Amino acid sequence: MGEYLIKNGFVFDPVQGINGDKSDVALKDGKIVETTALSSGATVIDASGMTVMAGGVDIHSHVAGAKVDVGRLLRPEDKLFKSPKKTGKVSRVEMGYSVPTTFKTGYDYTRMGYSFVMEAAMPPLEAPHTHEEMRDTPIIDMAAMPVYGNNWFMLEYLKNGEIENNAAYSAWLMTATKGFAIKVVNPGGTEAWGWGLNCTTIHDPVPYFDITPAEIIKGLIETNEYLRLPHSIHLHPNNLGNPGNYETTLETLRLAEGYSPKSDFGREQVLHNTHLQFHSYGGDSWGNFESKAKEVMDYVNQQKNLTIDLGCVTLDETTTMTADGPFEHHLNGLNHLKWANTDVELETAAGVVPYVYGKNVKVCDIQWAIGLEIALFAKDMMRTFLTTDHPNAGPFFRYPRIIKWLMSKQSRDELLHSFKWADRVIAATNLESIDREMTFNEIAQMTRAGPAKALGIAHMYGSLKPGMNGNVAVYNINPEHMPADPDEIEKAFLRAAYVFKDGVMVSRDGEILATPPKLALWVNAKVPENAQVRRDIYEKFRKYYSVNLENYPVRDELAPNQRVIELDITA
Amino acid sequence: MAKVITGVGCPYCGASCDDIEVTVSDDGTKVLEVKNACAIGNQVFHHASTPGRITSPRLRQPDGTYKEISYEEAIDRAARILVNAKKPLIYGFGSTNCEGMSAAGRVAEKAGAVLDNCASICHGSSFLAIFDNGYPSCTLGEVKNRADVIVYWASNPAHAHPRHMSRYSIFPRGFFTGKGHMGRKIICIDPRVTDTARVADIHLQVQQGHDYELFNAFRTVLHGGDIPDMVAGIPKEKILEAAGIMKKARFGTVFYGMGLCHSDGRNHNVDIAISMTRDLNEFTKWTIMAMRGHYNIAGPGVVWSWQFGFPYCIDMTKRDLVHMNPGETSSVDLAMRDEVDAFVNIGTDAGAHFPIPAVQHLKKHPWITIDPNICMASEISDLHIPVAVVGVETGGVVYRMDNVPIQFKKVVEPAGGILTDEELFDKIYERMCELDQEA
Numbered sequence A: 001m002g003e004y005l006i007k008n009g010f011v012f013d014p015v016q017g018i019n020g021d022k023s024d025v026a027l028k029d030g031k032i033v034e035t036t037a038l039s040s041g042a043t044v045i046d047a048s049g050m051t052v053m054a055g056g057v058d059i060h061s062h063v064a065g066a067k068v069d070v071g072r073l074l075r076p077e078d079k080l081f082k083s084p085k086k087t088g089k090v091s092r093v094e095m096g097y098s099v100p101t102t103f104k105t106g107y108d109y110t111r112m113g114y115s116f117v118m119e120a121a122m123p124p125l126e127a128p129h130t131h132e133e134m135r136d137t138p139i140i141d142m143a144a145m146p147v148y149g150n151n152w153f154m155l156e157y158l159k160n161g162e163i164e165n166n167a168a169y170s171a172w173l174m175t176a177t178k179g180f181a182i183k184v185v186n187p188g189g190t191e192a193w194g195w196g197l198n199c200t201t202i203h204d205p206v207p208y209f210d211i212t213p214a215e216i217i218k219g220l221i222e223t224n225e226y227l228r229l230p231h232s233i234h235l236h237p238n239n240l241g242n243p244g245n246y247e248t249t250l251e252t253l254r255l256a257e258g259y260s261p262k263s264d265f266g267r268e269q270v271l272h273n274t275h276l277q278f279h280s281y282g283g284d285s286w287g288n289f290e291s292k293a294k295e296v297m298d299y300v301n302q303q304k305n306l307t308i309d310l311g312c313v314t315l316d317e318t319t320t321m322t323a324d325g326p327f328e329h330h331l332n333g334l335n336h337l338k339w340a341n342t343d344v345e346l347e348t349a350a351g352v353v354p355y356v357y358g359k360n361v362k363v364c365d366i367q368w369a370i371g372l373e374i375a376l377f378a379k380d381m382m383r384t385f386l387t388t389d390h391p392n393a394g395p396f397f398r399y400p401r402i403i404k405w406l407m408s409k410q411s412r413d414e415l416l417h418s419f420k421w422a423d424r425v426i427a428a429t430n431l432e433s434i435d436r437e438m439t440f441n442e443i444a445q446m447t448r449a450g451p452a453k454a455l456g457i458a459h460m461y462g463s464l465k466p467g468m469n470g471n472v473a474v475y476n477i478n479p480e481h482m483p484a485d486p487d488e489i490e491k492a493f494l495r496a497a498y499v500f501k502d503g504v505m506v507s508r509d510g511e512i513l514a515t516p517p518k519l520a521l522w523v524n525a526k527v528p529e530n531a532q533v534r535r536d537i538y539e540k541f542r543k544y545y546s547v548n549l550e551n552y553p554v555r556d557e558l559a560p561n562q563r564v565i566e567l568d569i570t571a
Numbered sequence B: 001m002a003k004v005i006t007g008v009g010c011p012y013c014g015a016s017c018d019d020i021e022v023t024v025s026d027d028g029t030k031v032l033e034v035k036n037a038c039a040i041g042n043q044v045f046h047h048a049s050t051p052g053r054i055t056s057p058r059l060r061q062p063d064g065t066y067k068e069i070s071y072e073e074a075i076d077r078a079a080r081i082l083v084n085a086k087k088p089l090i091y092g093f094g095s096t097n098c099e100g101m102s103a104a105g106r107v108a109e110k111a112g113a114v115l116d117n118c119a120s121i122c123h124g125s126s127f128l129a130i131f132d133n134g135y136p137s138c139t140l141g142e143v144k145n146r147a148d149v150i151v152y153w154a155s156n157p158a159h160a161h162p163r164h165m166s167r168y169s170i171f172p173r174g175f176f177t178g179k180g181h182m183g184r185k186i187i188c189i190d191p192r193v194t195d196t197a198r199v200a201d202i203h204l205q206v207q208q209g210h211d212y213e214l215f216n217a218f219r220t221v222l223h224g225g226d227i228p229d230m231v232a233g234i235p236k237e238k239i240l241e242a243a244g245i246m247k248k249a250r251f252g253t254v255f256y257g258m259g260l261c262h263s264d265g266r267n268h269n270v271d272i273a274i275s276m277t278r279d280l281n282e283f284t285k286w287t288i289m290a291m292r293g294h295y296n297i298a299g300p301g302v303v304w305s306w307q308f309g310f311p312y313c314i315d316m317t318k319r320d321l322v323h324m325n326p327g328e329t330s331s332v333d334l335a336m337r338d339e340v341d342a343f344v345n346i347g348t349d350a351g352a353h354f355p356i357p358a359v360q361h362l363k364k365h366p367w368i369t370i371d372p373n374i375c376m377a378s379e380i381s382d383l384h385i386p387v388a389v390v391g392v393e394t395g396g397v398v399y400r401m402d403n404v405p406i407q408f409k410k411v412v413e414p415a416g417g418i419l420t421d422e423e424l425f426d427k428i429y430e431r432m433c434e435l436d437q438e439a
């Protein structure tokens, strides 16, 4: 493995408090090291005039697994005239646009300087599928969050207030699926969807199970803190995408009050609310639909135990996909395009619907503004992360465009005023009145340091401190001479000049140079022996699952390079 | 001491049962007893350890006989054939694991080949309908736990998927379906009086080739419209009765089979079946599922969608881009037009399934068969490479008809040290890379 000295770049590392200082970064044996640790044979990379950051960390993206693949299969048109021609020597063909193939996913994230991506929703029964795809996604390290929020074991344990049993089961499921965190999607609502129903408030009882979404959320926070997991619960709240839903969102967020984090991995939150854009809507119809980003962020800003990600709408044609089965059915009723659905026994569901966010559709433009407002109203960028809920609000390769909008008022104003219904969009949002422009340091917080901390992986990712994984991105943009044309910002972040992954130069100016082994991270939590839970698992598999318990856990060969995060709460 | 292996997956039909118990000989080479499997599944396990298996590759000689050759030579010949061909076709994958499909995908991309699977002559029309209309579906356990109405349309699981009705649909007692069979209504729609029709509560004996009209009638009735006294050979009151049951279901599933895909209307039949399912979701919960034939024939559609973005008919001859256009890039059509100049038949029997003129065209060029067994394809090939029987001699991931991944187990060692599909394709790939370097 080579040694590299990345010289004279403007370095942004919020973890070390380095804010654009001109300095050097050294790589050796796959890690970041002190520059003094290098031999004289180190390759020198001249980064003068460029921006240097740690490899990017994506906290929420749908890139691997059953519903993502349904999105690919469902949409041949997503490939037609939209796939680039293969160029590199080491790469595979790169097909697809809003739902790219695994190969294209790995390459495009790498080109943007990302080194870790969290797959946002893994149906436990289909975990082998998720892992097969992650194995086939080159270069980037990954982990996946099993979906818990409608799982029958959990519904029964929490209904009876059995946090310990739920924790024992959750730990077992995490290990069986080689999962990373507790994902919760439309708690209770997706189980209701088994009957074609939904829970749109946090007080709607779940049919048959007689528990409310509010009780599920609180129970899962308690489970998560009992297990001391690296990440908090990762919540997609009820009532996604509906006008007026910000009240549900605020009510949901208030459930976290009084809880504090119990984890040795450095996170400060007990609840992560994902794609907050979809949950910050005012009005009571699409006619008077408006932004409530300010109201929601005023609350988030006061609550240190919350983190959020944006879920920015990018005004593209895309493919929506979520374990929120009833939402996809509802969306399909609005746009009447094709609709795929997969309900998963005892666990969850998933829906997929293509969606066109039209630039001249008022509602879409308001959604676009809300995503940006959430970032611009945020006071703590270490708790506010850049996502598009890929591919739901837009494809991940638009992150650089979002960075442009956040860093340049001029660029977002130009777009805002070009809308057909600009006046109405301005009236329904706050965006035009916001002058804030994000700094490079804030971008580094939102795309690296912040998500790494919230996920509990800040000991490996998100910083350039010596000892960290050797993941570095060098962008061809000079913070002391910002380009007059904001589009140059997007260009620079879309195709990093140099990208290093575990100390290997994997990409240069967008060309893929190498595909070194990538890691699958998962959490193995050791809990006290629990005979009841063991019996419950055995019984449910015998009676209700359609697969054999023996064949359920993900086998090691599906995750060839594992980095297991070991926890022992029996100690 | 014989050894009992539990939780074994069955490499026969799309029901992909994984509750088989297999007893193997002490030395781990022979299957002695198989429990829980249907009669055909039982045979698949026993067949693998029948004496007389082909264990080394065979090369056709000028006098028409086969001569045994080494794997090394077979791999070299296969690699050269693929490197030299302008438009090779790699087709089949009815009987292999996802590891094999993935390895073959890499070879096909390197060779600039067309990559296709049995769906091309089977449920391909389902893919066309799904591209247009979507696929509201569920896993089989959902059916078991929730469904109170089951429709088998143009499918006959009693014969094609022997344990489907007992494991997933009609008979099992699930969480919300504790009464099992007693709590479910079964509707069978089929022009024949099949064994499935015999266990149904209602059998609508649709006129052969008129399924589309009958679906249309159902949709009309569901939306409150009126229909003629007789549609597709079924009296109006029968249609009203069945539609009423479907509308009142708490959870229903339509299982449809090849009778829709391969009778007049084809993809349009599946399309309107999906539309009917969508309509029913305005009233209650309904899902639809294709009765996929083989234990892992859903696999190539899954694996290649994540690798190439398309489930079948994958044309990589442009090398830097992939395109799919069934009719143009589908195996039988390519062969009928004589566009293919090398053919790899893997895990299926194109010799038996393709039209004779297609086979005659393919026969003009090098033909490689990769299959554990002797079949029509292996007997007309230029090169036959035997491989391990998936589910018996090697494990791996397979996708059940509901796209649920099942991790299959190996129960005995591969006979005579033969390679798995994955190993074979990986070696062919490496050899192709070497030939590249030499050139």
Ligand SMILES: [Zn+2]
Pocket (backbone or CB within 6 Å): A060, A062, A120, A274, A275, A322, A389, A392
């Ligand atoms: Zn999401």
